[in-house]
Amino acid sequence: MTTTLIFMAVLMIVVAWWLLRQTAGTEPWQESAMGAITGGHGGRSFIQVDRKLGLFVFLAVATSLFSLFISAYMMRMELGDWRPLKDPSLLWWNTGALVLSSVAMQWARNNNKHEQLSRLRYAVLLAGVFAVAFMFGQWQAWKQLNALGLFAYTNPAYAFFYLMTGLHALHLMGGLVVWCLAAVKLLRGVELSKVNLSIELCAVYWHFLLLIWIILFGLLLST
């Protein structure tokens, strides 16, 4: 459980630090604190919520999920019947596709002004194409292993391989749904301000999934 505990510890430290900053030294009942609407908090009401926060909370949940898988992986690895994985070399190409996809997303994010519209469209499409290519590549890697007679029940290492790549792909698929909606809007020529948020969120999500993939891939390679 070490991996998970490290993640939890980091998260808890961040939360504690943030809370401390919010709460240290305040005496909520004090008269001086009564009339003032504090500067640090804008007193925002049900308006213009920063939707990115919602995404970040979700990323924390997803990180918890993947770190638990990694913990389980490492604990299962210590048992006697573990045989190391034969990594399909195709995975390197897939990783490349995912990196390119993430780069394209970042490019789209940086070109969100009106005058950069054509570049934006191009970048968003490219990001999607590379992401789909990655998924296709992962599928091929599964098929290669299957052809070698290496199924999920063959050995726990393969079980984890199928499980973790499958789960990662499932997350990416969720991202592609949002990407699809944004791409359709872009092609239709909808007001840019209505697409920008989706692209922003997609970009953050893409980087997150790339990071997770690199960690998973590193784990698969090294064991």
Add this chain to the structure above:
Amino acid sequence: MIFAIALILLVIGSVAFHFFSPWYLTPLASDWSTIDDTINITFWITGAVFVAVNLFMAWCVVKFRYKKNTRSHYQPENKKLELWLTGLTALGVAAMLAPGLYVWADFVNPPEDADILEVVGKQWQWSYRFPGDDGVLGTVDTRHTTAANPLGINPNDPNGQDDIIVATGDLHIPIDRPVKMLLRSQDVLHDFAVAEFRVKMDLVPGIVTYLWLTPTVLGTYDVLCEELCGIGHYKMRSQVVVDTQKGYSAWLKTHPTYAQTVAGTGPASNIGLSLVEKGRRLSQSSGCVACHSIDGSAGVGPTWLGLYGKTETLADGSTVVVDEAYLKESIVSPNVSIVQGYAPIMPPGNFTDEEIEALIAYTKEGVGSGS
């Protein structure tokens, strides 16, 4: 006011119940009195907190009950009081934790000279194995497990040949000798628990766990499985007899070694016994009686008392008269004709024709008709 009285009565009642009710720890039969001491320390500390907090609360409810023209005392916090309470609590917690950790250190480090024996659990019976003259248990593997080798002892391991097998029945251990029990399961999780010994531990398939104790009081004690292990969980019982050294040695001699079971010789061999007696022994060593009672009481499977000749209703609604043919079918392929109300979970019996005959004879004549 009523509320305060109720709270006070509940506190007094709880304390009185603790001291005067007949229900408390079963008398100790091992040297784990340190565990009881830890419990007592914890009882005194938690009991004091329980009484103090609740009586204070009851007093508050009376003293500060609603009065129309008064107001509560405005006091957001009291750092000093809170610090004192935190400190005292920490002290109390430490006073409970320290002995706990001390005794636990004792539990995880069995003495070097402790006797070894193995406890094997499977749904829903207990078996035991002693290391024999060489003092070493032979290696085991599930792949070696057969009807003739129920504990899965490795036939090629010389250490295993003299292992003494207690496939079913009581366990005897000598008094005043520390004993380390190695625990192992063949199927699901179980838990070896004897209330009088205080210690317990799960049996986990795939690994070997342990516990140790020194029995100090002669007697017979119930062994219970305390980790839910399926339908027959509550029937998974055995008994452990704390015996004199002499009685223990004599008892051990009545059980065969692994080599003897393979050869079909030894103290438990069947030669010269009646068919019914063979069946009786077989029903115990194969674990039939874990699920089928012989006294008419309800169990995981139908009771054998009065079974022969009875008309049973099957799961599909049809009826069948229990005769030799039906009994044989039920032993060889038990899940074909299930009696209504029972789950199809009985393992097919891997017996010779002669053994089946013995079992049927036992059911028919040994157990009786029940009337």
Add this chain to the structure above:
Amino acid sequence: MAIVTHDADEYVAPAAIPEMELYHPKTWLGRYVFSQDAKVIAIQYACTAIAIGLVALVMSLLIRVQLGWPGAFDFIDPSAYIQLVTMHGMIMVVYLLTALFLGGFGNYLIPLMVGARDMVFPYLNMLSFWVYFIAVLVLVASFFVPGGSSGAGWTLYPPQAILPGTPGSDGGIILMLVSLALFIVGFTMGGLNYVVTVLQARTRGMTLMRMPLTIWGIFMATVLALLAFPALFVSAIMMLLDKIIGTSFFMPAIISMGEQLDYSGGSPILFQHLFWFFGHPEVYIVALPAFGIVSDLLSIHARKNIFGYRMMVWAIIIIGALSFIVWAHHMYVSGMNPYFGFFFATTTLIIAVPTAIKVYNWVLTLWRGNIRLNVPMLFAIGFIFTFVNGGLTGLFLGNVTIDLPLSDTMFVVAHFHMVMAVSPVLVVFGAIYHWYPKMTGRMLDDTLGKFHFWVTFLGTYAIYYPMHYLGFLGVPRRYYALEGTNFIPESAASLNEFISIAAIVVGAVQLVFIYNLFISYYRGKEAGDNPWEATTLEWQTADTPPQHGNFGEQLPLVYRWAYDYGVPGATQDYIPQNVPPSKASSGVDNAE
């Protein structure tokens, strides 16, 4: 009388950013069924949770009937018995308490108490309920598949959970795992909402340290749930793979019913680690909202500020953080490396310190208060009593040595029911008596309420206090029958009978409560906007029950914390959070 001084600047400029359009339902379906209004969703959650909870309550009575009068009913056979035990536990912990506290109270109270118009992602919120609803249906479906529902215990330990010696090891366990996975997905949607709403949608002036403790409790519980439920998700998925495609994550080489299975090398203990990594925080997912709500009930009905508010907030946070490093205290005798026992016993007993601080502060809130023993207050004080009892027995089980004789006995059952069933449920009742007037505009009947309280409180104590002593005797849990044991005296059977009678009485009295809920909706006394004279924002709404959008034209501005009771110099003994300092003492509407 001293005058409350304040900063000169009382004027607050209107919010700079325009309000977002609220969701407006156009059809009946959109208003009541697929509603995106948090208050409607809250009631949907609560009704579903209570409905399935009643099923689990009936199960518990059947369990008690079997224990009190073994063999009285033919249909409770050994396999039905452990199915009842399993489903009762799982439903109560996950589908009732978690859903009710977070989905029910969270949805209703968060927007109202922080001064928001609604949850920030209303559509997701609606989806959250419907996924939960489907999860409940899948769970219910498992009763009707061949073999019935799972009988593996609510902990669903492999290997037995998926092997034939346990009832429901085919369809039952698969549906159970699928239902749990759905529940987690649904909960994550809701949980995102609760967290982001608390962080971003608070009204002007509602700083974190001015939030009522109810919100702190629900907020921290949601954070725990978001981080801990993935562990259950992971273990459920891995067990499904073990069951369906034959992987060996948790399954070692096994001979089941005389048959060698294809599994090898897996570890049942790995499952237990994952399960309890979820399972222990789950205890606090239920407890923290209860802690928060009870703090507010005590403060409001004792007419006194909560004692040591900052300590209370930090205690909630510390308990939440510590709850992630105590999980293996459920596994002292599981066969894990016994040396872990030292670490986990220590962390477990440390968690007693912040918990004790909370108890002290509750009691000190009563001290020098002006206590009104309204029905919600009865439940709140009842909670302190049972929680102290259950918390202290936790010190027995958390201490690794004492766990040796007591684990897997009725002592454990008594402990966790006292601390995780009776205590939170008393808070749930108190909260319903407290907020029902806001939800419906009418008071619940007082006499019926008092009757309900006394029978429930005394009855549950009569059930669970003596049960600890069965545990001391060594009576194991999850046992269909005890016949044939020598060390358990005959008298234990009469004690079991007594407990069963108490359980049936308590169960029956809940009908009075449900009757009260219905009758008061039509005949209850008119409540008015603020019957308890409370300070928090939900009592300051323009309408009762609050309309969609909660606060009418103008969102409230918050000038103070939620606990201004008995403030010296104020005109009333309470000052609502949205009363500006100048009006608190001069008295605009001081009907003292």
